Amino acid sequence: MAKNTVKQDEKVISLKNKEIFLRLISYLRPFKIKVIFILLLMIVIMISGLLSPMILQIAIDNYIDTKNIVGMLVISGVLLALNIVSMYSQRASILQMNKITNNILLNIRQELYVHIQKLSFSFFDDRPVGKILARVVGDVNSLSELFSNAVTTLIPQTLTIISVAAIMFYLNPSLALISITVLPLLFVALFGLQVFIRSKWQVYRQKRSNLNGFTHESFSGIRIIQNFTYEKEISKSFKNSVNDLMDSFVNAVFYNDFFWPIVDFSWGLSSILIFWYGAKLSQTGSVTIGTIAAFISYSGMFWRPILNIASFYNTLITNFAAAERIFEIMDINPDIEDLESNEIMPLIKGTVEFKNVTFGYEKHIPVLHNVSFKIKPGETIALVGPTGAGKTTITSLVSRFYDTNKGEVLIDGKNVKDVNLNSLRSQMGIMLQDTFLFSDTIKENIRYGKLDATEEEIIEAAKAVNAHEFIMQLENGYDTQVNERGSRLSVGQRQLISFARALLANPRILILDEATSNIDTATEILVQKGINKLLHGRTSFVIAHRLSTIRDCDKIMVIDNGTIIEAGTHDELIRRKGFYYNLYMAQYRFLNEGA
Known part of the structure; x- marks a missing residue:
């Protein structure tokens, strides 16, 4: 607040x-x-x-x-x-x-x-x-x-x-x-x-x-x-x-x-x-x-x-x-201090570990309670749970947008507090549900993921997420001005451009926060192929309320009230018939009733 x-x-x-x-x-x-x-x-x-x-x-x-x-x-x-x-x-x-x-x-x-x-x-x-x-x-x-x-x-x-x-x-x-x-x-x-x-x-x-x-x-x-x-x-x-x-x-x-x-x-x-x-x-x-x-x-x-x-x-x-x-x-000192003594983060392999992490945006109101988990390099982890459960907070701590109140966040065994911020974040790709585009051309908005990218690399990234076709239908193609915050484009189009931007960055750790929430079902099927290519060989966090999009993840962690209450593959969690099972079945029934 x-x-x-x-x-x-x-x-x-x-x-x-x-x-x-x-x-x-x-x-x-x-x-x-x-x-x-x-x-x-x-x-x-x-x-x-x-x-x-x-x-x-x-x-x-x-x-x-x-x-x-x-x-x-x-x-x-x-x-x-x-x-x-x-x-x-x-x-x-x-x-x-x-x-x-x-x-x-x-x-x-x-x-x-x-x-x-x-x-x-x-x-x-x-x-x-x-x-x-x-x-x-x-x-x-x-x-x-x-x-x-x-x-x-x-x-x-x-x-x-x-x-x-x-x-x-x-x-x-x-x-x-x-x-x-x-x-x-x-x-x-x-x-x-x-x-x-x-x-x-x-x-x-x-x-x-x-x-x-x-x-x-x-x-x-x-x-x-x-x-x-x-x-x-x-x-x-x-x-x-x-x-x-x-x-x-x-x-x-x-x-x-x-x-x-x-x-x-x-x-x-x-x-x-x-x-x-x-x-x-x-x-x-x-x-x-x-x-x-x-x-x-x-x-x-x-x-x-x-x-x-x-x-x-x-x-x-x-x-x-x-x-x-x-x-x-x-005179305001940043909460996140990048000290001169902090070492440069080497090429990230992808091990991510939370050790007894407690965090709150206001110290007396914790959002996460004593959270611990470890992810192997290249694994794709889905974070599932009710709104406000702490899913986005976990990914924000991985990127060190905030520091923990208690506990440690480790990447390849290194505490994120002890490494250079730029060397850490430059190896991460983040795509948020609330996509933000600058008042510039589509080309320059995609290039934001890699400032020295060539035009060919930009077009290749757009094609991978199936944005190329709609871009070429615009009057000036990749040189089309998107207006402030991308207001000239639809929400789904803005999200596709944002996704191409994340893909171009070629990150070692990828965070997708409701990345396909504003894309129609037909487009999502095409984009999902691009996502699978992007996820391959990278440690990835996927936050999604649409559970059908995370069935193939290596592990699904169910977050509720700031704690991990379940973890496993889709099939394992379905067999347990716990929180995830009830959530999945409720969504399945809702979609069938809507159909």
Whole structure:
């Protein structure tokens, strides 16, 4: 049972702001040379900005009063040159930073996607696919502005504040002190506000994830929705999800927008204090008019970086919720660990043994109870029993999609926990009842079983399972697009292609989970011949509810309530007149009555 649904808010483990920030900044390391270049450009911009008020002071005090036209032209030329250099540097830094940001987002998304691929089935059992997509796509995209501002805003603006403050104290220490008296008030207000803002953006991310999961699920099940004329009801649910998202966004923005009035009020108050105190000093002749003019310019230069840093801090807090959701998944350790010390699985001969295996998808609710059996190489074993008895669970443990709670699963005497996962699974072929085809051609879907397969090998595999004939009747044959999840094909056709894919893989251990359940009787007779060829010389597990298809298996194991209650050949189990006999006869009578 999934721990989270499309209508349920996800519980995300909160991380400390410092931890999130340091992890985000670490993604800049591969680009440190380019970042240094951008910082140099930002320093050029900063120096150009710092020099302008000084040049203005010289112009006012030395050239305007004396009406020195030549000096004024020189000063104007210097200012123009500084602005051109600043403009070019600004453009170049933004262009380079955008490239770096895009590469960082690519790296994060790739790292997240690769990590998710390594996670166990239990991870996907616990949450809707749409919510996983929300993190891979939406949450990663949300970090774009954060990275670009980290370099172009945080570092250069901090240097600007320090430089401007030093110049202000050099010009007039008392005026400088007056201008920064409101900073403590600003910092207290902003840090107190960020606690509310972060929690509100966390709620927004949760609601957006819910909407994404709901939309993905509803479109995946559109045939069911239309079949049961459920469009109005599902539209109401969608509207409710959208309204939840809108309300959470408005609530987050409401607190978020308190940032700017606080900063603007602090800046305005500081400006009033500077004008008031500057006027007093000018009356006593303590400062010149040029100094006051320069100081007012520097005051603006002091507060603009503070405004920019406050904006960056606001962006940081806003996107911490997204980063938190990304890092939470990255910090999940796979239940199935492939350790570096695990040995490569040699060519599998086919001995499979369960030793006192107990397993449950939830540890306190076991599905298998102390199961033990041993299969010889090349044997074909049928697993029979009621739905939910544990048949598919046995095959999942053989493939090590899950690890046992107790006991061991051995292949050729090697514990599956001690061998490399890829070397183990690459020697297995699995065909499930719920066949999955990718949005590609029939040819490429079959080739998924062997990525370097030639076209001749693909066609040969299709012919072996009698899929070739219907494929050639399609408009583009093997190059026919099957659409998402193979929706263009019938269920039986999808199953035949899936079977050809498994055949092409040429596995050492074969698992057929209700492999012929969706194929009509006439086609099944033909496919059964292909199955017999495939089963020959391989250890095979066949799960089937249609008992007529497993009569020739080397051994039939009857599973009920997570235990093996009977085992033997078809004839042996019929003679015992136990569970299998009753199941077989009931199915035989049902088919006769239906006929």
